[in-house]
Amino acid sequence: VAFGILVPILVLLSGVFAGLTLGYMSLDETQLSVLMTTGDEIQRERASKIMPIRKDGHLLLTTLLIANMITNETLPVIFDPLLPGGVYSVIISTALIVIFSELIPQSTCSRYGLQIGAVMAFPTRIIILIFYPIAWPVSRILHWVLGPHHGIVYRRAELKELVTMHAASGGRGGDLNRDTVMIVGGALDLQEKVVKQAMTPIDKVFMLPFTAKLDYPTLEKVVRSGHSRIPIYQEVEVPVNQPKSGNSTGADSDNTVKTIIRKKVIGTLLVKSCVLLDPEDAVPVSSMIINALPTVPGDEPLLNVLNVFQEGRSHMAIVS
Incomplete structure (x- = not known):
């Protein structure tokens, strides 16, 4: 009975960890900073809750991956006493993980990352605190090898293309018209152009x-x-x-x-x-x-x- 209760709990936890991993990592620091500055009241509140834990991206990623790995590895062990043979426990646990712990949570969190991330900000802090002794050394190694995790900074050409793409997606929430795009694009090109x-x-x-x-x-x-x-x-x-005609010497006296x-x-x-x-x-x-x-x-x-x-x-x- 105890094992039967643990199975749905582990599946739920695995889904939470997998969903939060994708949801949080898809929220770039630059995007969060923009929302905290220009978003509406709800967006500013949600972004301000996520930003403190998103700043140390290596620690956040390491914590969620370790927690998800432990949960996924524990699930077949719990299933083994409930099913005859280890093959069945591996197959069923894999199916549960793929459907309920990967596909559904990740597709949901990728779409509603800001909302879910803000709600789960405090529980995520607790998870980081629990796995801190293990996750912190690993995250420091990542920090040393890969460098600090910064937000995306667009180059001028990339920013110009991004503005153009927003204008092209006007029917899907974009509010930039053609004239605005031309003005912004011209302003971005000023740095490289000369008078002539x-x-x-x-x-x-x-x-x-x-x-x-x-x-x-x-x-x-x-x-x-x-x-x-x-x-x-x-x-x-x-x-x-x-x-003068016929003169090829170019001397000034002959001009x-x-x-x-x-x-x-x-x-x-x-x-x-x-x-x-x-x-x-x-x-x-x-x-x-x-x-x-x-x-x-x-x-x-x-x-x-x-x-x-x-x-x-x-x-x-x-x-x-």
Whole structure:
């Protein structure tokens, strides 16, 4: 009778140990920290109960595995007096362990790991205390061989892909739309990008000459551009050395100097400063306030330029 009572108890304990092993180890420290910070009240409470025992992952894992191993090895011994022959006790105990101590508990704890882990936090502390003399030395060996057990830290590319996956799973609880994913992905890429990778070529920029007049056609172009700041340029002559025809020596005395016209950006015109202008007056651009632009090298990191823009002194720069 005593052996018959011990069998379901051992099966239950084996299931508890196996389920807790999978449930606790599937809860990463990073995930628990996030829940403790951004989760709702229930999630924060549950995560705070689990975190103290989850911090020492080697000790927790060693304790649960030792307890589960002892329970599983004891079960065939208890079955042996109840069944004729040792083969039957091994077969039945194995079937009970696989079904009731492995499949059901692990599938349940993997789905409801946070809830079950919080409820079983105090009993788990007691189990750790009971097996501490055995589990602690083994856990220290694991700590020495494998190193400390830290939470998952994602690299930039992995974090970007994780955000994309959350957006793709919007129907399963994800709340990130496409625009949010693009903004987050762009922010993550800033660290690796330089100015020349994000700049707009000058031939594709809408600009006004310094000699222009703000009449109807010009103001209409400004409005159609949709920009809040319009670059202003002056045409300057730039000397260029050209070799004479038939000369292959490249000597300076045999070269002719030719000038070409280039557009030199001298600053920007704020569109809002044109709101009160009367197109009939055709106010010259040269009489308006032209804000100077900073110059940045093409290999400057984008984050540095963004910091300059955030200071409010300028929202546009010239790439040298």
